[in-house]
Amino acid sequence: MEVVKNIVWHNATITKEDRHRKNGHKSAILWYTGLSGAGKSTLANKVEEKLFERGYNTYVLDGDNVRMGLNKGLGFDAEGRKENIRRIGEVAKLFVDAGIIVSTAFVSPYTADRDMVRALVPAGEFVEIYVAASLEVCENRDTKGLYKKARTGEIKNFTGISDPYEAPVNPELTVDTGGQTLDESAEVVLNYLEEKGYITKA
Template identity: 55%
Template sequence: MTTTNMKTENTVWHNQQISKEQRATLKQQKPALLWYTGLSGSGKSTVANAVDALLFKLGCHSYLLDGDNVRHGLNGDLGFSDEARIENIRRISEVAKLFLDAGLIVSTAFISPFASDRALAKAKLEDGEFIEVFIDTPISVCEQRDPKGLYKKARAGEIKDFTGIDSTYDVPTAPQIHVKTAEQSVEQCAEQIVSHLIEQGFISEMTLS
């Protein structure tokens, strides 16, 4: 018998007294997961931080899970092979779900290159909670920015399995929010995303008053 089977047989889900709905009502908002995806250097973390700051200013309860930050702790044991990337997204999906259970608006800024993994993350949540935010930036612009010097290393063969160079990126086909950082300022991008949350009722008018 494998460890996985033993875990399944010997653990039972424990229902909590306070529901997700009650926690969200207390915060006067609807839980949502803003799933930022895009190439390295596209501006995912920068835009996600700007959105988080704007939500805080509006009195919302939110939290940002950044890809690099999570790899310093929870996912510090993972590399960048396809298998490791899949596990990286699986773990962060589970963590994000816990944050949603607490009634928060959660942002995850990860490359998350595979459409199948993003679909699995969406499937873990209730209908409407998963909001795919495609940070659509041409690779030429990403390489020009290259804030961490990763493209230069990848082109020199110093980094393997680098998304957009020698590892696949599945472009989102129907994202709920399509952001073009090469054409808009960070502030404009953040306002576009928060406006979507308002229009879809995740943030109430009471929160904004």
């Protein structure tokens, strides 16, 4: 990748801390990771719904949605996945600077790629949420019919079947979407955000 020279970061007059004071809450990346079908997007949207109802500034960056625009054309091999995560990490960093609680729902199967995003923001602004539904649960759901296609070889580089998934070793939070209802899973996330002071207790 070509190194671009003669570029200097411009410090804005309004700071992230100014936005925190105005918004009444901290900003952070809620990074949902897990197998396809684990419920990442569903959980991220439910948490956003509950945060929005309480007046918090929040947005969800969904894996499929981002690949329709910003990351259109990227493949699903290791190199394509790495660039996919790098780009979304940079976008999420901007959301954090804007004072927003930004959720990202991506399989993001590789530890190194997730750690790369974690390193983009100060400590405490990256919350790794492992959506820990098992492969069996995800395959039984097969909400998009992808596992069936992966099993027949119609889809290559499919995480959990022909490609590995490196589960988080020490995530900030683990949510068992295979054994909890959606509302129960959302409450686990909200309780964590309250306990850690990102938002105030309801």
